[in-house]
Amino acid sequence: MSFAPLRSTHRNLYSWFATRPDLFASELSPRKRAVWTVVAVVMVVLSLTVYLNAEATVELLGGRVKGGLAIAGAFALPPVLVVVSIVMIFVGSRRWRVKGGVLTNPVIYGVDGSFPIRPLLETIRNGHTDAAEITEGFAAAQDSLGDDLLLSIWSSDADRVMYVGVLRVDGDAVWLDEQPFRVDGSDYFDAKALAVAASRRPPRVAGP
Numbered sequence: 001m002s003f004a005p006l007r008s009t010h011r012n013l014y015s016w017f018a019t020r021p022d023l024f025a026s027e028l029s030p031r032k033r034a035v036w037t038v039v040a041v042v043m044v045v046l047s048l049t050v051y052l053n054a055e056a057t058v059e060l061l062g063g064r065v066k067g068g069l070a071i072a073g074a075f076a077l078p079p080v081l082v083v084v085s086i087v088m089i090f091v092g093s094r095r096w097r098v099k100g101g102v103l104t105n106p107v108i109y110g111v112d113g114s115f116p117i118r119p120l121l122e123t124i125r126n127g128h129t130d131a132a133e134i135t136e137g138f139a140a141a142q143d144s145l146g147d148d149l150l151l152s153i154w155s156s157d158a159d160r161v162m163y164v165g166v167l168r169v170d171g172d173a174v175w176l177d178e179q180p181f182r183v184d185g186s187d188y189f190d191a192k193a194l195a196v197a198a199s200r201r202p203p204r205v206a207g208p
Contacts, residue, residue, distance in 0.1 A: 003178065005175055005176065006019070006175070006176040007173055007174070007176075008167060008174040008175065009174075010174070012108070012150075012152050012167075013167075013180060014096070015176070016165065016176055016179075016180060017096045023098060024096050024097065024098055025096070025097045026094055026095075026096055026097075027094070027095060027096075027097055028094060028095070029094070029102075032095075036085050036086075036088040037085075039081070039085045039088075040082055040086055043079075043085060044082055046078045047079050047082060050078060096154075097156075098156050098161060101156030101157065101158030101161075102156065103155065103156050103163075104154065105152065105153070105154050106192035106195065107138070107152075107195045108150060108151065108152045108153070109138070109141040109142065109150070109151045110145060110146055110149070110150050111141050111145065111146050111148065111149050111150075111151065112144050112148055113146065113148035113149060115140070115141065115144040115146070115149065117149055117151065117166060119137070120137035120140070120151070121166070121181075123137055124137075124183065125183065125187075126187070127183055127186070127187025127188065128186075128187060128188065128189035129187075131189060131194060134189070134194050135197050135198050136198075138194055138195050138197075139198040139199075139201045141198075142198060142199060147169050148168070148169055149168060149169070150166065150167040150168075150174075151164075151165075151166055152165050152166070152167060153191045155191055155192070157190075159184070160184060160185065161182060161183070161188060162182070162183045162188060162191060163182055164180055164181055164182075164183065165179075165180030165181075166178065
């Protein structure tokens, strides 16, 4: 299947997931939705408290003269946060599912454009048999922090499958130049565990 470069609206693989309804399904995360619902309720209560006790709020903040900006914030901020929370209930709580398992993003590295990303991708393709090399590659990525390329790995432990993609950052635009690849079955490995192992390695010392 041919793949045309895809401009992403996210710094992850969400835009690509949306183009493959045959593989992925979008849903709301119950946990995230609950968190944002609680935030929205708290903001509603705070807004009602402020507006129903306007004079007391003004006095508490030092009066109209001394507490000008604080008063403005007290009256304006809670309603804004209510709106933001409601939006996040439906947008920020979204997640992606593959088959029976939920996809999580245990590994994402931002690296400099000079980082040799190709060898690391080939090592990841080889799967768990190259676990030591993958860990070394992750450690090298951590030592080459940048914002030119984003290595994004999404996994579903329930299905023993992961999708790996590289996003190119071009100013305010983020591009997916190549189709992400899949690692599954006997090649699947715990990317998060290897990333943790890589983070525990001492940083490499640059040569003279």
